[in-house]
Amino acid sequence: MSDNSGQYRFEVIGKIGSGSLFTVYRARDLLLNKPVALKVLRRQYAQDEGFAAALKDCGRRAMKLTDEHVGRILAVGQEGEHVFQATELLGERTLHELLVAEAPLQQDRALSLFLQICTAVDHAHRRQCPHGDLRPHNVFLTDSGRVKVADFGVASAFSEAKVSQTDALLRSIHYLAPERTQGAPASVAADVYSLGALLYQMLTGAVPFDAVSPLSIARKHANQPPAPMQSLNPRVAQTMEEVVRRCLEKDPRARYPSVDALITHLQALLTAPPADPREMAPERGTHRRPRGARHWAVGALSSIVTSVVFIALCGGLAFGAFWLYRRSAPKDIEVPDVIGKTRSAAEADLQRAGLLLRVAREEYSAEVPTGQVTHTEPAAGMRVKEGRIVSAVLSRGAELILVPDVRQASLQRAKDLLTQVELVPGEVREDYDEVIPEGYVSRQSPPARSRAPKGSQVALQVSKGRAAGAPAHEGDTADVQPPGPKKRARIRMRVPAGAERQEVRFLISDDQGDHVAYEKVHAPGDEIAKTVGGRGEQVRLRIFLDGKLVRDKSLE
CATH class of the missing domain: 3.30.10.20 (Trypsin Inhibitor V; Chain A)
Structure with a gap:
């Protein structure tokens, strides 16, 4: 596909596949020089001008999402009747394919993937961008095991354009909150419900509700409780049962108020010490009153022996329970030092130690390079229980x-x-x-x-x-050297994906010094055509986007 200046930005390499909304191609972004997925809107939707405009608008808003677990949208545009989105090329395996092959997942693996999904959704919610279509097909797994959540903004486009969502609802019916099946727009509460449905399936291998027809499934979402997860997979912890039950509440107000609250609760559950084993209270037998002194002595002796045996048995049981508790209780582990390591390296070190990693946020750091860990909570050297989540802060660079x-x-x-x-x-x-x-x-x-x-x-x-x-005076000629030759160039460029407002500046360096030849704020996708020039044997042009050098060339 090309821009209006005739310069081709996307070179299509081959078709990846088709869905109900997009046909997806593997392509190369010639501006950014990287492989991308080019998603072209299907004709029946592209011909609806209202929906096409809403999709482009929602796509541009979703371009602001920068979390590492979000499938990034790099460009949104239209060429003729073709409406398209260019996104980063995600892993070829989806969570749906993983669940078909391996569900139910082990709890630690399921939670590792689930927390990454939650991190992406929480990042979007903080930027007023609910997903509205969370399902395993929209969750991609990279070769390194990292999660990428795709298709932010699509559900909102349906709502904003007020077009039929029948196809979208049908493909997502197993994960939709009751209010969504009744026409409510995408929301934080609805995403929390969908996350609960995802975790239910990851831990049991089954969706919370299923039936012959979509209408029957929608009715179950609205009126029936899901089957207890432990009835499908006895290994599911009771705490996870309670987490999912709260996510799947029919009343949106009864669910977690935010995905961050869900993450916080999960982290608290994973780091809490196990409950003390409950001691079994013995059942008391009934004794007949003996007749005569001899019978009383025999009865008393029998009672004493019984009591001694009972006490010994209780002591043995208590010791055994305590021994089992000590054997099964999580071990104390020293948090390894991962400061200065990349996310993947830190994650590997923590996993080897029996701990989990969660990226809490990113912060600027003049000392730690971009993408490396600046500090952790708990800090390195502290002793924590095995299986605990360690929150890390990654550097955004200076x-x-x-x-x-x-x-x-x-x-x-x-x-x-x-x-x-x-x-x-x-x-x-x-x-x-x-x-x-x-x-x-x-x-x-x-x-x-x-x-x-x-x-x-x-x-x-x-x-x-x-x-x-x-x-x-300027007109005097004494000691003035004649100016060097004039050099010109016609510059054409399209503003790449990024922030909604980007400052573009052309800086010319020539015999007369540095001077700004062009400076203006643009939106992603804007086209710029500008003739620039300077005097001297060496004329240098530098182009800056928001202060970052993106092109440096000499004018001939």
Whole structure:
């Protein structure tokens, strides 16, 4: 597929498959130089202008989702009658295929996958983007075992366009909350219900409700409780039974108020110590009153012997129960040090130690490279119970600051401006300048409106005024060198996927210094066509997106 400038961005390689909504192709994004999945909307939906517009709008909102467990949307667009989404290429195996082959899953494996699904959904909820169509077919598994949840925004497009959702509801009927089958839009509460249905199937191998017709399934969602999971898989823990039961409450208000609350409860259950074994109270027998002293003595002796045996038996049982408890209780484990390790390496280290990893959030860090662990809770060296979830914070790298334009400001004013945005005034050099008055900044590096790591230095060049013997006016020719040759280039580009508002800037460096040739805020998918030029033997063009250098070329 091409953009309007005639430049092809997506090169289709082959067909992956077809669904009720999209036909999916393997393609290469020539702008980002990476393989992608190109999802082309089926004709009957593309011809509905309202739905096509709603899908594109919801897709652009979903482009803001950046969690590592979300199947990223990279671009949304339309070429002729073809409406498409370009997404990252996900794993070829879905959770549906895994469950068909291996369900029911072991509880620790099921929870490891389930918590990753929850993390993706919670990330989307925090950005007001409920899923609305959570089912095993939309959960992908990478080769490394990581989860990717796809198709955020699709259900919302149906609701916003007010078109029939019959096909969508039919394919998701086993996982839909009762209110969704009655026409309610996607919501946090409905996603919590669908997550409960997913966990039910992962632990039992069966869906909570099934019947001959979709209508019968919908009625069961609305009116019947699901079969206890332990009746289908006796190995399911009672605590998991209670978690799923709360997710599948008919009344949305009785469910977990958020996916974060669900995650927190699961984490608390997994880290709680096991309950003490209950001691069995003995049953008391009935004794006939003996006749005569001899009978009384025999009876008393018998009672004493019985009591001794009973006490010994109880003691043995108590010791045995205590021994079994000690044998079955989770071991104390020292949390390994995973600071500075990538997510996959940290996860592997924790699993070898008998612990689970959950990425709690991402934070800026000037010391730890992007994608590596900055700290954990509990911290390294602490002793915890086997099976506990360790929450980790991943680095987003150094926070990038928009560099202010301090040119033509006094040196002190320039330093103040840099300090205000947590940048550090760096080396100060002086040089003659034909335009900038003495004592004022003539150049800066990094350039204005680029982005630099928080706390980094900005070098300044301060004008010494006009050099001795320099011409006083532009028309004077004494000692003036003729300008170098003029070089031009026509630049065409399309703004890639990313934030809804992206600053695009063309910076020209030539014999006359650095100057901005183009600067404007654009949305993803916008096309830019601009002729730029400069003077000199070497003219350099640099293109920045939100302060990040994306292209650097010399003009011929």
